[in-house]
Amino acid sequence: MTTTTVKHLVVGAGFAGLGMAVKLDEDNESDFLVVEKGSDVGGTWRANDYPGAACDVPSQLYSYSFAPNPDWSMSFSPQPEIQAYIRRVADESGVLDRFRFEVAVEKAVWDDDAQQWQVTLSDGSEVTATNLISGAGGLSEPRLPDIDGIEGFQGEVFHSAQWNHDIDLTGKRVAVIGTGASAIQIVPELQKVVGHLDVYQRTAPYVIPRNDRRYTGLEKLAFRHLPLVQKAYRTAIYWGRELYVPGFTLEPKLAWPAKQMALTNIARGIKDPELRAKVTPDYEIGCKRILISNTYYPALASDNVEVVTDGISKITGDAVVTSDGVERPIDVLIVATGFFTTEQPIAEAITGRTGATLAETWRDTGMVAYKGTTVHGFPNLFQIVGPNTGLGHSSMVFVIESQIAYIRDAIRTMEREGYASVEPRTDVQDEWNDDLQRRLKKTVWNTGGCASWYLDDEGRNTTLWPRTTFTFRRLLARFDVASYDVTASSPTPSKKKVSA
Numbered sequence: 001m002t003t004t005t006v007k008h009l010v011v012g013a014g015f016a017g018l019g020m021a022v023k024l025d026e027d028n029e030s031d032f033l034v035v036e037k038g039s040d041v042g043g044t045w046r047a048n049d050y051p052g053a054a055c056d057v058p059s060q061l062y063s064y065s066f067a068p069n070p071d072w073s074m075s076f077s078p079q080p081e082i083q084a085y086i087r088r089v090a091d092e093s094g095v096l097d098r099f100r101f102e103v104a105v106e107k108a109v110w111d112d113d114a115q116q117w118q119v120t121l122s123d124g125s126e127v128t129a130t131n132l133i134s135g136a137g138g139l140s141e142p143r144l145p146d147i148d149g150i151e152g153f154q155g156e157v158f159h160s161a162q163w164n165h166d167i168d169l170t171g172k173r174v175a176v177i178g179t180g181a182s183a184i185q186i187v188p189e190l191q192k193v194v195g196h197l198d199v200y201q202r203t204a205p206y207v208i209p210r211n212d213r214r215y216t217g218l219e220k221l222a223f224r225h226l227p228l229v230q231k232a233y234r235t236a237i238y239w240g241r242e243l244y245v246p247g248f249t250l251e252p253k254l255a256w257p258a259k260q261m262a263l264t265n266i267a268r269g270i271k272d273p274e275l276r277a278k279v280t281p282d283y284e285i286g287c288k289r290i291l292i293s294n295t296y297y298p299a300l301a302s303d304n305v306e307v308v309t310d311g312i313s314k315i316t317g318d319a320v321v322t323s324d325g326v327e328r329p330i331d332v333l334i335v336a337t338g339f340f341t342t343e344q345p346i347a348e349a350i351t352g353r354t355g356a357t358l359a360e361t362w363r364d365t366g367m368v369a370y371k372g373t374t375v376h377g378f379p380n381l382f383q384i385v386g387p388n389t390g391l392g393h394s395s396m397v398f399v400i401e402s403q404i405a406y407i408r409d410a411i412r413t414m415e416r417e418g419y420a421s422v423e424p425r426t427d428v429q430d431e432w433n434d435d436l437q438r439r440l441k442k443t444v445w446n447t448g449g450c451a452s453w454y455l456d457d458e459g460r461n462t463t464l465w466p467r468t469t470f471t472f473r474r475l476l477a478r479f480d481v482a483s484y485d486v487t488a489s490s491p492t493p494s495k496k497k498v499s500a
Contacts, residue, residue, distance in 0.1 A: 002124075002125040002126070003125070003126045003127070003128065004033060004125065004126070004127045004128070005127075005128045005129075006031050006032055006033045006127060006128075006129050006130075007029065007031040007032060007129065007130050007131065008024060008029060008031065008032035008033075008129060008130065008131045008133060008411075009032070009033055009035070009117065009119060009127050009129035009131070009132050009133065010024075010032060010033070010034040010035070010133045010135060011034075011035055011105055011132070011133065011134045011135060011136050011346065012034075012035075012036060012043060012134065012135035012136045012137060013034055013036035013038070013040075013041040013042070013043060013090075013099060013101070013135075014041070014042060014043015014044055014045070014046075014086075014135060014137055015043060015064075015086065015135075015396070015397055015400055016043070016135030016137060016384035016385055016400045016403075016404075017034050017036065017043070017133075017135035017384075018034075018041055018086065018089065018090055018093075018095075019064060019135075019384075019397075019400055019401060019404050020034075020133055020135055020384065020404050020407065021034050021093070021095045021098065021099070022064075022066070022089070022093045022095060023404050023405075023408055024408075024411075025093065025094065025095050027408055027411070027412070029411060030098075032098055033098055033099075033100065033127060033129075034095075034098060034099045034100070035099075035100050035103050035104070035105060035121060035127075036099065036100070036101050036102075036103070037102065037103065037104035037122075038101065038102070039101050039102055040087065040101065041086050041087055041090045041096075041099070042082075042083045042086045042087065043086075043135075043137055044137060045079055045082045045083045045086060046083055046086075047161050047162070048079060048160070048161050048163075048182065049079055049080075049083075049163060049165075050160050050161075050163040050182065050185070050186050051163075051185075051186060051189035051190065052185035052186055052188060052189040053078065053079035053182075053185060054076055054077065054078045054079060054185060055076055055077055055079075055082060056076065056181065056210075056291065056292050057076075057241075057394065057395045058075045058076055058237050059072045059074075059075070059076065059077040059081070059082065059085075060072065060075075060230065060233045060234045060237055061234055061237045061238055061241070061394070061395040061397070061398070062077075062082075062395045062396075062397055063085065063397060064089060064397060064401070065234075065397075065398075065401060067089045067092075068223070068227065068230050068231070068234075069085050069088075070220060070223035070224035070230060071220065071223075071224075072215060072223075073214060073215065074212055074213065074214050074215065075211070075212050075213055075215075076210065076212045076292075100121075103121045103122050103123050103125075104121065104122040105119060105120075105121060105122075105346065105349050105350075106120045106121060106122050106349060107119065107120040107349055107351070108120075108132055108349055108350045108351065109351040110351065110352050110353050110378065110379060110380075110381075112353050112379075114128075115130070115379070115380075115420040115421050115487060115489075116128050116129065116130055117129045117130070117131075117132045117380065117381075119132070130380060130420075131380045131381075131382060131411065132350070132380060132381050132382070133382045133383075133384065133407060134346060134350075134381070134382070134383045134384065134386075135384045135385070135400075136344065136345075136346045137385055142159040142160075142161045142162060142337075142338075143337055143338050144159060144335060144337065145177060145312075145335055145337045147177075147312055147314065147315055148313070148314040148315070149314040149315040149316055150315045150333075152315070152316070152317055153315050153316075153317060153318075153333055154317040154318055155318060155330060155331045155332055155333060156331070156332045156333070157332070157333040157334075157335070158333075158334060158335070159334075159335050159336075159337070160178075160182040160183070160186060160334060160335065160336040161182070167332060169190065169193055169194050169332060170193050170194070171193075171194065171195040172194050172195055172331040172332050173194070173195055173196045173198075173329060173330045173331045173332070174190055174194045174196070174197050174198070174330060174331065174332045174333075174334065175197075175198040175199075175200060175320050175328070175330045175332070175333050175334065176190065176197065176198070176199050176200065176334045176335075176336055177200045177312070177333070177334070177335045177336065177337060178200070178202075178335065178336035178337045178338070179199065179200075179201045179202070179203070179204065179205055179336075180205065180289070180291070180336060180337075180338055181289060181291055182336045182338075183199070183336035184205065184207060184291050184293045184296040185293070186334070186336060187199055187296060187299050187300070187305070188293070188295035188296055188298075188299040190334075191299040191302050191304065191305055194304065195304065196304050196305075196306075197304060197305045197306070198305075198306050198308055198320065198328050198330065199300065199305060199306070199307050199308065200308050200312060200320070201278070201279070201307055201308065201309050202309075202311070203281070203283075203288065203450060203451070204278070204279045204280060204281045204282075205281065205288060205289070205290075205291050206258075206259070206262040206281050206285045206286075206288070206290050206291065207262060207265055207266075207290075207291045207292065207293050207296055207297065208258060208261045208262045208265055208290060208291070208292055209261060209265050209292065209293075209294055210292040210293050210294045211292075212294075238394070238395075238398070241393050241394040241395070242393075242394065242468055242469065242470065244258075244392075244393040244394075245393060245467070245468050247286060247444070248286050248392055248393065248443055248444050248445065248466075249439070249442070249443045249444075249466050249467065250442070252284045252285070252286060252444045252447075252448065255284075255285050255286050255444070258285055258286075258290065259285040262281075262285060262290075263280070265294075265297060266279060266280060266297055268297070269296070269297025269298045269300070269301060270297050270298075270300065270301045271301065272301065275300065275301060275307060278307050278309055279297065279300060279307065281450075282449070283448050283449040283450040284444050284447075284448035284449060284450075285444075285448075286392065286444040286445070286448060287444050287445060287447075287448025287449060287450035287452060288448075288450050288452040288454075289392060289452070290392070306328075308322060308328070310322035310323050310324045310326070311323040315333070318330065318331075320333070338453050344358070344359075344367065346358075347359040347362060347367075350378065350381065352375075352377040352378040352379075352381070353377050353378065353379060353423070354377055356377070358375065358378065358381075361375070361377060361378075366387075366456045366458060366460040366462045367386075367387035367388075367456070367462040367463075368387055368429065368433045368462070369383060369386045369387045369388075369424075369429070369433075370424035370428060370429040370432050370483065371403075371406065371432065371475065371476055372385075372386040372387055372388050372389035372403065372465070373386055373403050373406055373407065373476070374410075374422070374423070374424045374484075375424065375429070376423060376424050376425065376426045376429045377423070378423065379421035379422065379423040379487070380421050380422065380423075382403075382407045382410065383403075384400055384403045384404065384407070385399065385400060385403070386403075387462050387463070388433075388436050388461070388462060388463065388464060388465055388466075389403070389465055389472075390454075390463045390464045390465065391464070391465060391469065392445065392454075392464055394469055398469050398473070399465070399469065399472060402469075402472055402473040402476045403476060405473075405476065405477070406476040406477075406478075406479060409478055409479035410422060410479040412479075413479045413481050417481070417486075418488060418489045419486045419487065419488065419489065420487045420488060420489040420490070421486065421487040422481070422484045422485075422486050422487075423484060423485050423486075424483060424484055424485075425483055425484060425485055428483040428484075436466060437460070437461070439466040439467065440461045440464070440466045443461070443464075443466050445461055445464055445466075446459075446461055
C-alpha cells in the first residue's frame with residue numbers, strides 16, 4: 001500500500017481547493033497534495049454542465065481577485081466559460097503536478113500522538129498530513145428525492161448535477177422535479193426540444209429579470225490593457241451587491257423593489273391568470289434564494305409545458321402520479337432537487353481527536369465551526385465554505401479568498417511559533433455560533449415563512465452568513481491564535497493553552 005507524506009492535504013479542486021493550492025505555492029508551502037473525486041478541476045462548474053447552466057453572480061466578481069479574466073463574453077458567464085477560466089488558472093499556476101484526480105477521501109483520522117492526519121483514499125493509497133484542508137464544498141453531493149417507486153422507473157432518470165448527455169430529449173415526454181436555481185435554467189432549454197414537459201413545483205421561487213448583456217469589443221480591450229477599468233467594474237458590482245444585505249438581515253421591507261421586479265417578471269412572461277397564481281410565491285422575498293431569468297416564465301407559459309403543484313405520491317414504471325390521483329406518462333425524469341447543504345457528506349469520513357466523526361459531532365448541534373473554518377475537537381482541520389459561510393447575495397469566491405487568507409496566516413503562525421497543532425477553544429466557538437444564531441433569528445431566511453435548504457431539519461440556519469462580506473473578511477484578516485488551544489512541536493509534544 002502506497003503512503004504519501006505531505007504537509008498539507010487539500011480536498012477538492014473547485015474554486016476553493018485550487019485557490020488554496022495556488023496560494024500555498026505562492027507562500028513557498030509547496031509540500032501539498034490536492035485530491036479530487038472528479039476528473040478535472042472546476043468542482044461545481046465541472047459537474048453542473050446541464051443545458052443553460054450559468055452563474056447568477058456577474059463574473060467580474062465571481063472570479064479570483066488574483067486572476068482577472070478580460071475575456072468574459074457576458075456579464076453573467078455560462079458554465080463552459082467559467083470551467084475554461086478555472087482550467088486556465090490551474091494550467092498557468094504551475095500547481096497541477098500536485099493534483100490527483102478521480103480519487104476521494106474515504107477516511108481521515110486524527111492521530112493525536114503523531115499530531116497528524118492519517119487519510120485513506122478511494123484507490124487504496126494512504127496520505128499522512130499535518131494539515132487537512134477541506135474545499136469539498138456545499139454543492140458537491142446531489143440530493144435525490146425520497147419518492148415511492150422512483151427506483152422502479154423504467155425510463156431514464158438523472159440529477160441535474162449528473163446530466164446524461166447521451167440521452168436525446170428531442171420529442172420526449174420529460175418531467176423536471178424542482179424549481180430552484182438549476183431548474184429555472186434547465187426548463188427554458190428543455191422546452192425548446194421536448195415533446196412535453198411537466199414541471200413539478202413544491203414552492204414557487206421569486207425570479208427577477210436577468211440583466212445580462214454581451215461585453216463590447218471596446219470593453220474587452222479596456223479590460224485587457226487597462227486593468228484598473230476591470231477593477232472598477234468589479235468594485236462597482238461588489239458594492240452594489242452589498243446593498244442587498246439589509247433587506248435580508250435587518251428589514252425585509254427594504255427588499256420591496258426586488259419583490260415588485262419579480263412580480264412584474266411574472267406578469268410579463270405569463271398571461272394566464274391561473275398559471276400566474278401558481279407561480280406567485282406566498283412568502284417574503286429572500287426567504288429562499290432569489291433567482292434570475294428572462295426566459296423561465298415564458299417557457300412555463302408555452303403550450304408544451306405544464307406546471308404541476310400537487311404533491312407527488314409515487315412514480316410508476318412510466319409515469320408520475322400526484323396526490324390528486326392524476327397519472328402523467330413520461331419517458332425521462334430529471335431531478336433538480338439540490339444538494340446536501342446542511343449535512344456535509346465528507347463529515348462522515350473525518351474522525352477527530354475524541355474518536356467521533358465530524359458528522360457525529362454535529363448530530364445534536366447542527367453544523368458549527370469557528371469562523372466557518374475550524375472546529376473544536378478537530379486539530380489542524382481547516383474548512384473552506386464551512387458552516388455559515390454561504391451567501392444569499394454575492395460571490396462565494398470572495399468568501400473563499402477570505403478563508404484562504406485566514407488559513408495561510410494560521411500556517412505562518414504555526415511555522416513561526418513552532419506549533420504542531422491548533423484547535424479552536426470550545427468557549428470561543430460557542431460564543432461565535434451563539435452570536436450567529438442570534439443574528440440569524442431576525443433575518444428573512446429564518447422568518448420569511450418558507451422552507452429552504454438554508455435550514456436544517458431542526459430549523460437551524462447553518463449555511464448562511466448574516467452580515468456583510470466585508471465584515472467577514474475583516475474578522476478573518478488575521479489568524480487569532482489566542483482563540484486556540486495549541487500543541488508545541490516535538491521533541492516532546494506538550495499541550496498548552498494560549499490565552500488572549
